[in-house]
Amino acid sequence: MTSETSPNITKVAAFDDNYIWFIHGLSEKTSEKQIIIVDPGDAEPVIKSIIQNNYLPQAIFITHHHYDHTGGIKTLLDTYPIPVYGPAKEKIPHITHPLSEEHTISLSSMGLSFNIIDVPGHTIGHIAYFGHQSLFIGDTLFAGGCGRIFEGTAEQMHQSLSKLLNLDDETMVYCAHEYTQDNLKFAQRVEPDNEQLKDRIKDTTQLRLNNQATLPSTLKLEKQTNPFLRFDIDSVKSAAEIFAQKPLNTPAEVFRTVRYWKDTLD
Ligand code: ZN
Ligand code: FE
Numbered sequence: 001m002t003s004e005t006s007p008n009i010t011k012v013a014a015f016d017d018n019y020i021w022f023i024h025g026l027s028e029k030t031s032e033k034q035i036i037i038v039d040p041g042d043a044e045p046v047i048k049s050i051i052q053n054n055y056l057p058q059a060i061f062i063t064h065h066h067y068d069h070t071g072g073i074k075t076l077l078d079t080y081p082i083p084v085y086g087p088a089k090e091k092i093p094h095i096t097h098p099l100s101e102e103h104t105i106s107l108s109s110m111g112l113s114f115n116i117i118d119v120p121g122h123t124i125g126h127i128a129y130f131g132h133q134s135l136f137i138g139d140t141l142f143a144g145g146c147g148r149i150f151e152g153t154a155e156q157m158h159q160s161l162s163k164l165l166n167l168d169d170e171t172m173v174y175c176a177h178e179y180t181q182d183n184l185k186f187a188q189r190v191e192p193d194n195e196q197l198k199d200r201i202k203d204t205t206q207l208r209l210n211n212q213a214t215l216p217s218t219l220k221l222e223k224q225t226n227p228f229l230r231f232d233i234d235s236v237k238s239a240a241e242i243f244a245q246k247p248l249n250t251p252a253e254v255f256r257t258v259r260y261w262k263d264t265l266d
Pocket of ligand 1: 064066122139
């Protein structure tokens with residue numbers, strides 16, 4: 001995919017640590033003012049940005065049902081009657097286009113299309129949107145971490161994250177929360193000798209000192225430093241075995257143990 005087919009992606013912050021991403025129309029196709037709004041938990045900062053920038057909302061993408069991702073839908077629809085895409089397996093009011101893995105969606109007027117990936121675990125119907133080398137992953141994968149397993153099983157979450165490992169290294173990862181600094185503290189407990197992780201912690205500390213977002217991330221960086229994607233790596237396996245005080249025989253067991261380990265600290 002060439003760079004001119006990459007849409008511009010901007011964001012607004014919401015609540016304490018949510019990001020609401022805006023995917024802009026491809027400029028050669030249409031106005032870059034056209035936007036898709038991803039996971040609008042709160043309408044207020046979204047509407048403010050739309051008015052300030054003269055954006056033209058075209059659609060809403062929802063990854064899962066949690067309120068901090070859906071709470072702004074109704075208010076946005078009152079002003080902008082646009083389609084709402086979201087997971088078929090979750091009950092979310094106002095969804096007009098229920099989606100699951102077999103779906104590809106095209107917003108042809110914006111020059112954009114996305115494949116849907118089922119990523120259950122955090123919630124049972126959680127979906128991700130993947131297109132134009134960009135992954136909108138909600139609360140499944142975070143920079144340096146992964147979502148808590150509220151509804152699914154560790155096995156499901158492991159499978160969901162395994163699917164992401166098949167995507168291109170250059171994929172830009174758009175997560176829904178600024179949790180990176182905390183996540184990397186845990187990552188360092190798991191892999192104290194990971195040099196790429198050390199560098200990432202330095203970079204992240206600097207960004208946060210300057211009040212800047214640590215997102216988007218890249219899949220490459222996640223593969224190098226995120227313990228929740230490194231269930232196949234020896235250093236992560238042995239750290240998890242020391243925590244569990246027993247041998248772990250499969251990558252899924254390693255994943256489950258690392259997730260449990262972090263849960264005991266949060
Ligand atoms: Zn959530
Ligand atoms: Fe969330």
